[in-house]
Amino acid sequence: MARITRRGLTLGLLAGGTLAACGNGIGGDGAAIIDSRVDQTVNYMFGAYPGTQDLMARSAGMLVMPVVTEVGLGLGGTYGRGALRVRGATVDYYSQSSLSGGLQLGAQQYSHVLFFMTAESLLNFRQSDGWAVGGDIEYAYLDQGETLRAETTTSRLPVIAVIFAQTGLRVGATIEGTKYTRIIP
Template sequence: MSRRKLLAATAAALVLAACSTTPMDPGAKRREIDAKVDNALAELYRSEGTRQLVDRAEAVLVIPDIVSAGFIVGGSYGQGALRQKNQTIGYYSVGAGSVGLLAGAQTRTMYLLFMTPQALAKFQQSDGWTIGTDASVAVIQAGAGVRADTLNASNQVIALVRDQTGFMANLSLDGTKFNRLAL
């Protein structure tokens, strides 16, 4: 077996291992996701202006633990909840794949804010919603404070992405796909 094939097989095994989960009672899984979403929102609200931004949104999708791992070939996966007026209205998974110069693993939290009823409806009615194909998403950095009144009114979907060190800027989310979970 060539070294390249061995590396590709190892990377694929790592990605599959990171994405596999043990089956869990659906009620317990919903409670687990909701608890993680509550913690992620509490963390978000520590940054200036973010609560006002979320309050302005029709709904917010919170994916608290997106795990990305790989070596040359990589993937990301996470589960979260769609909240409207502090009530969970659906559970979703997110996944993405990549090929290139990458090695290692990281965890991050993603917040997708649906700013218009039309954007929210399109997301909820889709059978697998993909950033860059089904919607254009504005990625903003919230670390320095967010003023909701200064955001462009044409931004129908806004993303905030936080890793262990803070909010991430200049991040491409194109190709990231969301699917509704049957929980």
């Protein structure tokens, strides 16, 4: 007979609540919801961080993840949905997920955009069956009023990640170890 402990119940409720919060109406108007969230996120990013407009202009495409939820209580995980845009048009939809373990406690939400700075990096992303973030990525963490660092805007790396709009009670946000998978909303 299985024994339910407080810790097991807490973890189960936390995981269930996280997954329920991530739903966006699969089988319904999921694509329209994702596109609306992506539009709002891009508009916010351009208004708050004007330097990102230059990144978009120089990039081959960008993956916009409007809301990523990250939760950790011993075990942790992240989940979010977004859209890949090429020349301003949505070409695919993706989910983002990761799992982690260790000393962690808290929850947060944030937005992030991956700018594919070369046609090759965009092609590799689109042709992969589940793309995982590797070491060839530059991070730009943005806070209110901060501008992009010069080394970010002149980087020769194939992918630049911009993380912004963090809220919650967890220190730091990272997309390392994150897997992106094409979805049909």
